[in-house]
Amino acid sequence: MKSVAVIGSGVAGLSCAYYLLKAGYKVRIITASHCPDEQCCSWWAGGMLAPYCEQESAEPLVETLGLESMAFWQQFAAQHQLSYQAHGSLVVAAPRDQSLLRQFSEQTQGASWLDNEQISGLEPDLGHFSRALWFENEAHLEPRAVVLSLWQACQSAGATIETDRRLSLSEIEGLKGEVDWVLDCRGLSARDLMPDLRGVKGEMLHLHCPEVELSRPVRLLHPRHPIYLVPRPDNVFMLGATMLEVNSSKRASVRSMLELLSAAYALNPAFAEAQIIEIGVDARPAFNDNLPKVRVNDNCLSVNGLYRHGFLAAPAVARRVVDFINSGKLCDEVFDANHS
Template sequence: MIPDKMRFKPLSLPDAHVTILGAGLMGRLLAFTLASEGCRVDIHDAGGPDADGAAARVAAAMLAPLAESAVSEPAVVAMGVHGLRRWPQILSALSSPVFFQQNGTLVVWHWQDATEAARLRTTLEHTATVLKDLTPLAVLDAAALAQREPALAERFHEAYFLRGEGQLDNRQLLAALLTDMQRLGVHTHWHSPQSPADFSPATAGQPDCVLDCRGLGARADWPALRGVRGEVIRLHAPEVSLRRPVRLVHPRYPLYIAPKQDHRFVIGATEIESDDLSPASVRSTLELLSAAYTVHPGFAEARIIEIATQCRPALPDNNPGLRLLGERTLQINGLYRHGFMIAPAMLDATLALLREGSGALAGPFQPRIETAL
């Protein structure tokens, strides 16, 4: 239970003045949505408009709740299912196009990892029985795989197909949200690091509400946050054509390959318990590129566009959370490796709190809400 003195006091929308800290994925989604409803919105970020310091910029932006159920709790998977329904609605409201596809996910493996693949199948099938909104996986033989993904014909003898899963272009989305924030009159304050302590909501000359979406930038105010390092490689591979994201089962580095537009690919796998932001290691780079080559030899002639590292904000249980610092100050954080998949659910939960106070949260996923007391 949330103590009465720490319950979130609902806002009068759309007349409210909201200040948002952090212009990453959650900050931009909230700024765009609230400004669309007529709110006055200010947003502060320690970096610039390109979101160079945001975890959302270094991501594959896959929307894969069944695939992620192998490492996530049912509540997170349910948020991902909600996100698959909500992303088309969010994207359709933007004035700029954002690449989005919902062609499913393919899971493949080499013969020596068949045991690991069988174990994964058991996990995914169990999840699909627990969460009825998930579509069970389909097992493809070599012929069915070749028909579904011709580029992988004769490379694998079996695969799993996870229907309905999707992806989007994270950088296009961040840019499109920025464009519409400016169009809607959001007051953007770049290179302006702020904390909740810098504001006194609902007092004279102050915003009605403060929403803290700073990711790891909020660690001083939410000590439980930690950084989880991720490394991704962006390639241009004209000789490779994939219709959907592909995941490679491997006991040490389960690889993902997310095809974007114009034969560009985002490749990743590494997840390191560290907040180190130094460049990618030789080992990680070799493992990612070698694994990608085993999926499709056309990657041998690909050009490396970028090798990037970033730290995702995570809470101790790797689940996202909402946290009250006061009756008009709310923190949204801990999206971990699931940022794009669960962001719409966290957006809707936050909007429910803004409109109705602590008595209601959106959706069946019920994200955790706690206080700073």
């Protein structure tokens, strides 16, 4: 049986490990994390699976990977009693920002226009908006539950998981001699081997607001501070937005928190009474074109650059990685031939 060492237990590493185990490989996961925890960017994600909304700024490849990954998550959720919410997503804008909504509709596909009555029918607590774009075929999931479930599924399928182990570059080099393949899925920490990897800081809040009920992610467009809100169970909402080019930062700024909270208030004034239950910050690993890449170096594959599409793209990228390990053919658009 061929053996693979996967370094990192974010959504990239665990998706690869899961596919490898299904394909019959012996898998050893080595991670600096203690368990699925706040040490990985995947912990802070919104969990939006929004391949159509992302067309606004992403390359077409993101949609291709996204649609494939959504099929994977739907099946995985059904098998592991996870919640996969296929209620679509809504995009709204204040009356003065209606031109942004029109622009968003021109840059994306897969949406229909809703009027005030239709918005109220879907989301009564957004009934004060006159128009919205509804992306009916989008979905969302709860990233922490998903990462935990992937972790457990890998363990049940026979993977060994070595936790609290931050490998040095020389240890990674040594690992190459111990197994058939090494997958480097260290997220932003892999900048030591990939200097063109950059961090895009994202800040988020979890709010508890019993006065607001929402069933689907909502994006509020704004010329400077667009935000999104993702519903979690029990009237908890993940509020996120910021995209700042900084390689690492573990602290949220007052400016970002003010912007996020004012935007939540604009979405529904009842958020003024919400309780802040968590503030989180992390930097998304990204390359210049904001597309995921797999780089091959001897028997080591680097899987990285998932940017704001970790959950949207990781399973589809992982499937391609395992196809490559099986066949040796380097023919897919996620493989970065310039750096092999």
